[in-house]
Amino acid sequence: LALSAVAVVLGTAFVAGSFMFTDTLRKTFDDIFTETSADVTVSPTAAFEGADTGAGARTLPPELVEQVRAVPGVREAYGDLWVEGVRMLDAEGEVIGSAGPPGAGVIWYTAEGSSAKLVEGRAPQGDGEVVVDSYAADKGDLTIGSRIGLVLPQGPQREMTVVGIASYSSNGSLGGATIAAFDDPTAKELLLGKDAYSAVAVYHGDDVTDEQLRDRVAQAVGSDYTVRTREEQAEETASGIEEALGFLNYLLLAFAGVALFVGSFIIFNTFSMIVAQRTRELAMLRAIGASRGQVTRSVLLEAAVVGLVGSVLGLAVGAGIASLLAALFGAIGLEIGGGLVLAPRTVVTAVVLGVVVTLVASLVPARRAARVAPVAALRDGVALGSTSLRVRSVVGTLLTAAGVLALVSGALSDDAGNAASLVGLGALVALVGMIALAPVVSGPLLRLLGVPAARRGAVGRLSVENTRRNPRRTAATASALMIGLTLVTSFGVLASSANASIDRLVDRGLRADFIAYQNTDGAFSSEVAAAMSGVEGVERVVRERYSNAQVNGEGTFVSGLDAEAFTDSLRVTLVSGELDALSRGEIVGTQPAAERAGVRVGDSVEVLLPSGQSASLRVGAILEDAEFLSQWSIPMATWERLGGTGSDSFLYLTVAPGASVDEVGPRLDAATAAFPNLNVYDREEFKDENREQINLLLYMIYALLALALVIAVLGIVNTLALSVTERTREIGLLRAVGMSRRQLRRMVRTESVIIAILGSLLGIVLGLAFGTSLQQALADDGISQLAVPVVQLAVFLVAAAGVGVLAALWPARRAARMDVLQAVTAE
Numbered sequence: 001l002a003l004s005a006v007a008v009v010l011g012t013a014f015v016a017g018s019f020m021f022t023d024t025l026r027k028t029f030d031d032i033f034t035e036t037s038a039d040v041t042v043s044p045t046a047a048f049e050g051a052d053t054g055a056g057a058r059t060l061p062p063e064l065v066e067q068v069r070a071v072p073g074v075r076e077a078y079g080d081l082w083v084e085g086v087r088m089l090d091a092e093g094e095v096i097g098s099a100g101p102p103g104a105g106v107i108w109y110t111a112e113g114s115s116a117k118l119v120e121g122r123a124p125q126g127d128g129e130v131v132v133d134s135y136a137a138d139k140g141d142l143t144i145g146s147r148i149g150l151v152l153p154q155g156p157q158r159e160m161t162v163v164g165i166a167s168y169s170s171n172g173s174l175g176g177a178t179i180a181a182f183d184d185p186t187a188k189e190l191l192l193g194k195d196a197y198s199a200v201a202v203y204h205g206d207d208v209t210d211e212q213l214r215d216r217v218a219q220a221v222g223s224d225y226t227v228r229t230r231e232e233q234a235e236e237t238a239s240g241i242e243e244a245l246g247f248l249n250y251l252l253l254a255f256a257g258v259a260l261f262v263g264s265f266i267i268f269n270t271f272s273m274i275v276a277q278r279t280r281e282l283a284m285l286r287a288i289g290a291s292r293g294q295v296t297r298s299v300l301l302e303a304a305v306v307g308l309v310g311s312v313l314g315l316a317v318g319a320g321i322a323s324l325l326a327a328l329f330g331a332i333g334l335e336i337g338g339g340l341v342l343a344p345r346t347v348v349t350a351v352v353l354g355v356v357v358t359l360v361a362s363l364v365p366a367r368r369a370a371r372v373a374p375v376a377a378l379r380d381g382v383a384l385g386s387t388s389l390r391v392r393s394v395v396g397t398l399l400t401a402a403g404v405l406a407l408v409s410g411a412l413s414d415d416a417g418n419a420a421s422l423v424g425l426g427a428l429v430a431l432v433g434m435i436a437l438a439p440v441v442s443g444p445l446l447r448l449l450g451v452p453a454a455r456r457g458a459v460g461r462l463s464v465e466n467t468r469r470n471p472r473r474t475a476a477t478a479s480a481l482m483i484g485l486t487l488v489t490s491f492g493v494l495a496s497s498a499n500a501s502i503d504r505l506v507d508r509g510l511r512a513d514f515i516a517y518q519n520t521d522g523a524f525s526s527e528v529a530a531a532m533s534g535v536e537g538v539e540r541v542v543r544e545r546y547s548n549a550q551v552n553g554e555g556t557f558v559s560g561l562d563a564e565a566f567t568d569s570l571r572v573t574l575v576s577g578e579l580d581a582l583s584r585g586e587i588v589g590t591q592p593a594a595e596r597a598g599v600r601v602g603d604s605v606e607v608l609l610p611s612g613q614s615a616s617l618r619v620g621a622i623l624e625d626a627e628f629l630s631q632w633s634i635p636m637a638t639w640e641r642l643g644g645t646g647s648d649s650f651l652y653l654t655v656a657p658g659a660s661v662d663e664v665g666p667r668l669d670a671a672t673a674a675f676p677n678l679n680v681y682d683r684e685e686f687k688d689e690n691r692e693q694i695n696l697l698l699y700m701i702y703a704l705l706a707l708a709l710v711i712a713v714l715g716i717v718n719t720l721a722l723s724v725t726e727r728t729r730e731i732g733l734l735r736a737v738g739m740s741r742r743q744l745r746r747m748v749r750t751e752s753v754i755i756a757i758l759g760s761l762l763g764i765v766l767g768l769a770f771g772t773s774l775q776q777a778l779a780d781d782g783i784s785q786l787a788v789p790v791v792q793l794a795v796f797l798v799a800a801a802g803v804g805v806l807a808a809l810w811p812a813r814r815a816a817r818m819d820v821l822q823a824v825t826a827e
Contacts, residue, residue: 007263008310014256016318038201059196085153101176108181121164131164267361299366307358396436403430411776419777438475463750481759489767509627512652523647537659560639569652581620593631611643720811756804
């Protein structure tokens with residue numbers, strides 16, 4: 001019962017921890033965005049829904065600030081800027097803060113109702129002075145008078161003096177973001193390069209509400225601008241964070257669901273064996289008048305208590321998991337302010353889930369207990385009957401066949417979205433089918449797996465027969481491990497295939513010898529390209545700028561490219577048209593993008609950038625899916641004419657004839673030392689970097705799935721421990737006829753290893769099928785190469801045998817320590 005409760009604890013802990021962590025994150029960011037927003041915010045209406053809001057987006061003229069300030073009810077209005085990609089460097093030239101959360105540049109102002117407050121020092125005055133946030137000051141060990149470097153999204157690196165330290169929220173947290181604040185003229189010159197603002201921050205007096213002021217300002221400025229209250233602005237700003245948090249919550253809850261599902265097998269086995277051991281007791285209750293319903297309810301009540309206790313403990317463990325996740329996020333720079341949030345929804349969901357899962361898992365054993373005949377109380381050594389496996393065979397076969405059909409359909413489908421859904425559905429149905437079939441297929445498999453053990457003598461044969469004695473119990477125990485290994489193997493195949501696909505993508509699509517980009521902050525200063533062009537041994541630098549856009553009214557992505565030389569750096573396959581189309585000022589699209597837009601070479605398309613400027617461009621070429629290009633590409637001159645961002649997203653560098661990559665690499669690193677966030681990789685380093693990112697994600701998934709594997713191991717321990725208790729007299733007799741304690745331990749250990757290997761083999765086979773099908777379904781989305789991690793799978797099998805040995809330690813020791821006389825005479 002304790003081990004069953006532990007299974008419930010682990011499952012509900014992940015549910016509770018997921019909710020607590022994401023609720024805490026959500027509150028942290030809601031507080032930040034609410035506190036840092038003005039009473040009313042005026043911003044340019046986006047050129048289209050979802051348009052980028054960076055430095056290349058629409059801006060506001062300075063005159064608008066005075067126009068807003070004159071609106072009745074406005075106490076004060078300030079021109080505002082928020083531009084990301086501004087990174088502060090400490091005395092050693094290292095970036096302050098983490099690469100994950102943004103680094104931003106803003107205009108410094110204080111107003112009644114604003115969260116910005118000076119903690120130390122004074123406001124910035126003129127070029128060369130900056131106010132930093134308290135988090136950056138702490139991380140960078142900055143004080144008033146410190147000299148810091150500033151990496152800017154446009155223009156060269158600057159050096160400035162810290163004249164003030166500010167706080168922007170009540171608890172001092174900005175979620176790990178860093179903020180550098182300048183006076184008005186300096187901010188506009190550094191961040192935009194022109195006299196403009198990105199927003200107007202408006203504050204009202206006591207005689208008007210946010211909503212009233214919003215309506216007055218909106219009427220004054222017209223339809224070209226969007227006016228929001230503090231609450232609306234915070235909600236809009238947080239929308240992207242909410243989506244990310246939603247995905248994180250679903251991901252964590254998915255693993256919690258797996259843990260609870262795996263735990264249900266332990267609960268089922270536990271109550272099945274408890275009911276079997278209590279046969280005479282239950283029969284006696286029936287003999288003295290207990291009804292079937294009373295017996296069923298007594299078992300279910302016991303299960304409910306286990307579920308309730310496990311769920312309550314799971315809430316406590318969940319708080320620990322949430323704290324651990326918060327600490328991990330803090331370690332990578334995402335600071336979470338305030339304490340954990342425990343919402344009523346979290347308590348109710350965790351408790352209800354834990355109790356319901358426990359009750360459902362114990363329902364069949366409870367009904368079986370109610371069917372015990374009163375006459376069974378008079379018998380000795382009664383065992384509960386077992387129904388035929390015929391129904392399970394039919395249902396399992398049908399489900400498995402349906403799942404395989406869905407897997408094959410998904411793998412062969414040309415629609416990537418539907419294909420992935422079909423594969424997911426097929427995997428789920430096939431997995432359920434195999435769980436149903438497990439008692440049927442386990443017999444032959446156990447006989448086969450037991451051959452090596454059986455050849456070692458009577459002890460080995462006994463071990464094999466013990467595993468085959470109760471197919472349902474053995475199958476349920478192995479199924480828990482099967483589920484975990486199925487998921488681990490599926491993700492392993494997908495990750496290996498993704499790594500192989502990246503290698504092929506680089507080999508097929510990249511001609512350049514080096515590629516430069518930033519993992520975070522997106523675009524970087526155009527000064528980098530100029531610095532690299534002057535490096536000895538560099539023949540050519542091709543710039544690519546990147547943004548979302550609209551083409552013929554549909555949302556898409558567009559690149560701005562150096563037209564003359566891009567085919568020297570990127571390998572593309574022409575479908576129709578001419579590759580020099582960019583040089584003629586025309587637009588180039590990939591075949592899928594052209595098909596979606598319904599255009600061919602010679603047709604014209606309307607391109608709209610986030611700046612709000614648009615142009616009608618002739619389609620000059622259509623390419624196959626170009627690995628390093630957006631769906632559409634335009635010449636850099638057209639990009640600049642349409643007001644696209646002046647920062648680069650990627651640089652492709654070709655080494656001059658006679659120069660080597662090994663010689664040029666260190667020179668490039670030296671030339672870009674002033675841009676510490678920039679990554680410059682040769683082709684092999686670029687492959688390694690992408691593999692590392694995929695492997696990091698894979699290891700995180702493995703760590704989460706380890707929870708299910710731990711529960712599966714507990715299931716083996718539980719089954720063996722209960723089995724030892726159930727076979728007390730048998731073990732006593734074996735010891736009486738000469739079996740040594742060492743042989744007894746080996747017998748139990750062998751049983752455990754066979755069960756573990758059975759579950760692992762089934763899981764690996766299913767995982768290979770699921771992973772292969774998913775790779776085929778995603779072939780058109782970039783994972784074009786199938787790769788099976790053979791060494792990894794072999795390690796899984798060896799680890800499974802080790803798991804079996806470890807799981808048997810306590811049950812085997814317990815069996816070996818039994819007193820022979822007491823065991824033989826036990827009832």
